[in-house]
Amino acid sequence: MKKNKNLKNCLTVIILIVTLKIGTPIYAQDKVIPLWTTAIPDAIKAPNYQEKEIVKDGIVTGVSFVTIPTLAIYLPHEIKPNGTSVLILPGGGYSHLSIDKEGAKVAKWLNSLGITAFVLKYRLPSDLIMKDKTIGPLQDAQEAMRFIRKNVNQWGLDSDKIGVIGFSAGGHLASTLSTHYNDIVYKTDNTISARPSFSILIYPVICMTDLVAHKGSQTNLLGVNPSQELIEKFSNDKRVTPETPHAFLVHATDDTVVPSENSINYYLALKNNKVSAELHLYEKGGHGFGLGVKDTSFFWTKDCVEWLKANGYL
Numbered sequence: 001m002k003k004n005k006n007l008k009n010c011l012t013v014i015i016l017i018v019t020l021k022i023g024t025p026i027y028a029q030d031k032v033i034p035l036w037t038t039a040i041p042d043a044i045k046a047p048n049y050q051e052k053e054i055v056k057d058g059i060v061t062g063v064s065f066v067t068i069p070t071l072a073i074y075l076p077h078e079i080k081p082n083g084t085s086v087l088i089l090p091g092g093g094y095s096h097l098s099i100d101k102e103g104a105k106v107a108k109w110l111n112s113l114g115i116t117a118f119v120l121k122y123r124l125p126s127d128l129i130m131k132d133k134t135i136g137p138l139q140d141a142q143e144a145m146r147f148i149r150k151n152v153n154q155w156g157l158d159s160d161k162i163g164v165i166g167f168s169a170g171g172h173l174a175s176t177l178s179t180h181y182n183d184i185v186y187k188t189d190n191t192i193s194a195r196p197s198f199s200i201l202i203y204p205v206i207c208m209t210d211l212v213a214h215k216g217s218q219t220n221l222l223g224v225n226p227s228q229e230l231i232e233k234f235s236n237d238k239r240v241t242p243e244t245p246h247a248f249l250v251h252a253t254d255d256t257v258v259p260s261e262n263s264i265n266y267y268l269a270l271k272n273n274k275v276s277a278e279l280h281l282y283e284k285g286g287h288g289f290g291l292g293v294k295d296t297s298f299f300w301t302k303d304c305v306e307w308l309k310a311n312g313y314l
Contacts, residue, residue, distance in 0.1 A: 074111050075116055084114070092169060101288075178195075201247055207265055
């Protein structure tokens with residue numbers, strides 16, 4: 001009787017372990033933390049400005065009216081971390097964040113490569129909650145990059161292998177971080193660099209000039225009638241220097257939302273400044289294809305993996 005009881009207890013323990021293992025999401029975010037541990041710089045209190053989520057099948061797919069920026073931390077568990085990390089900036093025309101397709105799903109893909117991922121839920125430009133909406137998102141992006149670099153030992157990361165990936169308007173913010181990393185946009189005692197080691201720009205908004213700008217992103221970030229000075233400042237192809245991080249760019253030729261000239265112009269600016277870059281222009285894919293769709297843009301992640309390997313990030 002005692003032997004049977006012990007056998008039953010052992011079986012119970014085994015079943016419990018298996019159940020826990022199966023029930024643990026392989027790529028679930030490990031932690032979500034507030035980005036700012038002190039007061040959010042230049043913030044304006046607006047009690048009626050409340051964050052909104054779009055939920056589909058129990059998953060938050062979109063977020064708007066962000067007031068409290070956060071970092072969702074995704075650590076590789078099924079493959080040994082390789083020391084590379086990437087800050088993820090979802091797109092959404094600076095009006096919302098495609099937080100699942102261009103955030104969580106991207107983090108899971110990066111985790112499968114051994115890369116530690118950080119999804120930034122950044123504040124969207126608004127005169128209601130920030131004194132200068134043109135720099136609000138950049139404040140969050142700089143702080144996120146400094147936070148990751150400051151805490152590399154906590155996750156076993158290499159401070160020289162911290163990249164940024166951005167999609168659409170998130171690509172604009174990623175290229176802004178890559179070209180405006182030294183801009184003083186908030187007061188800080190933190191002397192750690194906000195410069196990304198590399199950038200991955202997927203169907204990015206780059207230019208704010210009228211001929212190729214995504215009008216919605218331009219209006220949301222710079223206002224209805226921006227000055228030529230503002231347009232020039234945030235047309236990031238015009239801000240490239242020899243110190244700009246090297247880049248991997250992806251665009252579809254048939255993108256009618258954000259013309260492929262955005263990526264082409266940035267690539268040419270990098271080339272002219274002798275910064276290494278790789279540009280993939282796919283015949284089909286349109287806009288907003290995330291990790292890829294059925295047309296030629298489906299293969300961009302494979303091309304990106306090869307670029308990461310070639311540059312020593314994998």
